[in-house]
Structure formats: structure tokens, C-alpha cells
Amino acid sequence: MKEMRFTPSAVSVVAGRYTVVAHNAGGLTHTFSLNELGQEITVTPDKTATFEVDLTPGTYRYVCRILDHEGLGMRGVLKVRSK
Numbered sequence: 001m002k003e004m005r006f007t008p009s010a011v012s013v014v015a016g017r018y019t020v021v022a023h024n025a026g027g028l029t030h031t032f033s034l035n036e037l038g039q040e041i042t043v044t045p046d047k048t049a050t051f052e053v054d055l056t057p058g059t060y061r062y063v064c065r066i067l068d069h070e071g072l073g074m075r076g077v078l079k080v081r082s083k
């Protein structure tokens with residue numbers, strides 16, 4: 001992530017347990033938020049943060065929840081397909 005985008009902005013995986021690794025290459029603090037799954041991490045500039053998540057099949061949005069970063073482009077789509 002950096003201002004104001006996630007790279008990649010679309011991810012497709014098979015259902016299962018994952019460690020999400022988010023690196024902030026920008027100069028502002030951002031979040032990686034999977035709102036529907038109740039998962040969120042805040043990542044300060046030049047830092048990397050991780051969390052574990054169980055992904056069941058579906059389509060989920062990920063966004064940055066700081067100010068209007070989502071509206072400015074910090075959003076993406078995670079597609080989880082069944083095994």
C-alpha cells in the first residue's frame with residue numbers, strides 16, 4: 001500500500017487460513033481493513049504488519065479507513081473460492 005492505493009487491488013485465493021502481510025511504502029499511516037470479517041491492521045510508514053484470518057468462500061472488500069482514503073482509491077476486492 002501507499003498513497004492512495006493498494007497493490008494489488010484484486011486478490012483471488014482458495015478458502016483457508018492465511019497470514020495477511022501488509023507493507024506501507026507510503027508516507028502516511030494507512031489501514032488494511034476487511035470490514036465484513038472484522039479484521040483490521042494499522043500500518044505506519046515504512047512498516048509491515050500481519051494478521052491471521054480464516055477465509056471462507058465469498059467476495060470481500062478491503063479498504064483503508066483513514067479519512068477519505070477509500071474514496072481516493074484505497075480499496076480492493078478479495079475473492080475467496082471454495083477448495
Ligand SMILES: [Cu+2]
Pocket residue numbers: 029030031064065066069074
Ligand atoms: Cu490510507
